[in-house]
Amino acid sequence: MDTRLVNLVIDAARPRVLADFWAALLGWRVAVEEPDEIDVRAPETDGWDLDLVFVPVPEPKAGKNRIHLDLASRTPAHQAELVERALELGGRRVDLGQGAVPWVVLADPEGNEFCVLEPRDRYARTGAVASILVDAHDPAASADFWTRITGWPIQAREDDVLVGLRAPSGRGPWLEFLRNDDVKRVKNRLHLDIAPPAGADHTAAVSAILAAGAAPADLGGPPLPWRVLADPEGNEFCVLTPR
Known part of the structure; x- marks a missing residue:
């Protein structure tokens, strides 16, 4: 990937x-x-x-x-x-x-x-x-x-x-x-952004990350050009547009 x-x-x-x-x-x-x-x-x-x-x-x-x-x-x-x-x-x-x-x-x-x-x-x-x-x-x-x-x-x-x-x-x-065995209860105040390289297919990159074990994360609000996902432990991260 x-x-x-x-x-x-x-x-x-x-x-x-x-x-x-x-x-x-x-x-x-x-x-x-x-x-x-x-x-x-x-x-x-x-x-x-x-x-x-x-x-x-x-x-x-x-x-x-x-x-x-x-x-x-x-x-x-x-x-x-x-x-x-x-x-x-x-x-x-x-x-x-x-x-x-x-x-x-x-x-x-x-x-x-x-x-x-x-x-x-x-x-x-x-x-x-x-x-x-x-x-x-x-x-x-x-x-x-x-x-x-x-x-x-x-x-x-x-x-x-x-x-x-x-x-x-x-x-x-x-x-x-x-x-750490603490239970995640609220949205993280710190999160990571990842991005595909320039010219890549954003939709395909998101699909590959979901297949690797991520899940969609709905934080509400208007539609965004990037996708918000969560890792297998529920930590939110963003898949930005290719750059």
Whole structure:
């Protein structure tokens, strides 16, 4: 399948505020600003090929997100610096019952959880973002589905707890699935966009993804040029038009 990851989309009450927070924290830039979205883009040297896309939504955040970002650090001092920068920009510390762990759990100005990791060899060359981490009842099954629709091969397995995918280029963040038995109750505030290549048949691409195990997702609203689907664990994602 030749679809690929193109965006990580984040619902926001105040997209510009949230985009400014993440751009400043990561050292990235606001690349697109339109009434219905703001895109934050990494420098080419970072290795991240996706845009962070902030879109306005009326619904408030409800409960812990099932998808979050893990940030990479080079040294303990760099980890502390990232935490301090996040707090100065409007983030806050969050207690999810994690106890005494070497990483730091924070939330952005709209309450979206993220982690600032201690230095780890796996993430030494990812750039600012170490991982897009997805809660999963069955990490192996989720990883198998996403490797089929993104072309990112499985590069790490930790028993039945975590499975990690990495872009074929070996650059940028991991896409990781972490075992978590919490029940999904509401629409995710973070979701992935994938797209077929320019000139491809959008309908055929959607059909292939459905055959791979996705399901239609009806979020209401007017018809859209893209299709909203859900992965085997109910996580929404969009199949954009070819590009």
